Amino acid sequence: MRSENHRANSLRIALFSGNYNYQRDGANMALNRLVDFMERQGAEVLVFSPTSQEPAFEPAGTLVSVPSAPIPFRSEYRIAFGLPKRIRSQIVDFKPNLIHLSAPDLLGRAALRLSARLGVPAVASFHTRFDTYLRYYGLSMLEPAARGLMRSFYSNCEHVYAPSESVAQTLREQGWGRDVRLWSRGVDHTQFQPERRDMAWRRSMGIADTEVAVAFVGRLVLEKGLECFGRVVDTLRARGVAFRPLIVGDGPERQWMEERMPESAGAVFTGFLEGEDLARAYASADVFFNPSKTETFGNVTLEAMASGLPTVCANATGSRSIVVDGETGYLVETSQANGYADALQRLLQDADLRAAMSASALVRSRDFGWDVVMLGLLAQYEEVLARWREEGRGDAARGALARRSLARGWTS
Secondary structure, three states, X not given: OHHHOOOOOOOEEXXXXXXXXXXXXXXXXXXXXXXXXXHHOOOEEEEEXXXXXXXXXXXXXXXXXXXXXXXXXXXXXXXXXXXXXHHXXXXXXXXXOEEEEOOOOHHXXXXXXXXXXXXXXXXXXXXXXXXXXXXXXXXXXXXXXHHHHHHHHHOOOOOEEEOOHHHHHHHHHOOXXXXXXXXXXXXXXXXXXXXXOXXXXXXXXXXXXXXXXXXXXXXXXXXXXXXXXXXHHHHHHHOOOOOEEEEEOOOOOHHHHHHHOOHHHOOEEEEOOOHHHHHHHHHHOOEEEEOXXXXXXXHHHHHHHHOOOXXXXXXXXXXXXXXXXXOOEEEEOOOOHHHHHHHHHHHHXXXXXXXXXXXXXXXXXXXXXXXXXXXXXXXXXXXXXXXXXXXXXXXXXXXXXHHHHHHOOOOO
């Protein structure tokens, strides 16, 4: 790694995020790792994002707070209404030579327009199928319009970085981006590992040594497949299959889940966990169940595999690129509650199968390392900048003209 240091010392990156650190999720953890890596390589990075008074964690790099307001009906998330003049001036003074966008929201769209005016290439990382979220809140009729807006946004970026090959293929087929590339995800094998298994912790949670625990890990929001999780639990119990649901996480639907699967019926709720506590919870479970069909990668699935858990997941983008069906776990068609129950039942009732898939999952997880992933993205940044220079699209005259226009006060 030392030989790569300062490889990116000519990079000046302005990164725009809808949620960089005020809530914790897989997308913003990847972005924070990216900023930390790029700065260690010698790049200069400024991050622009909504912020809150009580962030979920300390941000990597220099974070500039963008004016924002809570999103109606999901007040734990915030939305920025573009780029005010003060922020635009700060970006101009920074003189970025690359703009990285992470969401097609109002902030991302304003930054995309700014990149054109500055003569600076814009790339985008694809993290979330926001269009599919609408169906969980009774707004399915808006999905076509949302897909159209997202397609127009990504089509104006030099590169679009998808987190998995299955997502990349979907974006190519749907025309979302002129040049769709792969920016995968990694896992910290020093944190997530089978050796974190703690039988004393299981007992403190009320899980007997002989019981099999099925873990769900993530924010407790509808789009994570919570209703499906509940239906599958009901199906298995109706079949007389013995197991303990272990729900790790918190969110606006926690009360609903606790009513749906009360502790008196055997469910265990840990609340939000992080760091070593989270790693211990993963490794102390026996099977991982992720019914979400909105994942673009599935960081929790990879963390579970690194912890030695066989996984049962939706056969959807994200999980499809991580789980090897029949070897590290099972992929199930998203509409088949009985299919999930069948797969889980096989694992719950066959200790030898669990052990074999556990070993395979651990081996498979070794294919995903953060340093290799980040070096690959750095190479793609360099490709964009080299092509930009060769085509003369970022000449100084255009940039100076754009900056003079900004100084005169155009609006975003």
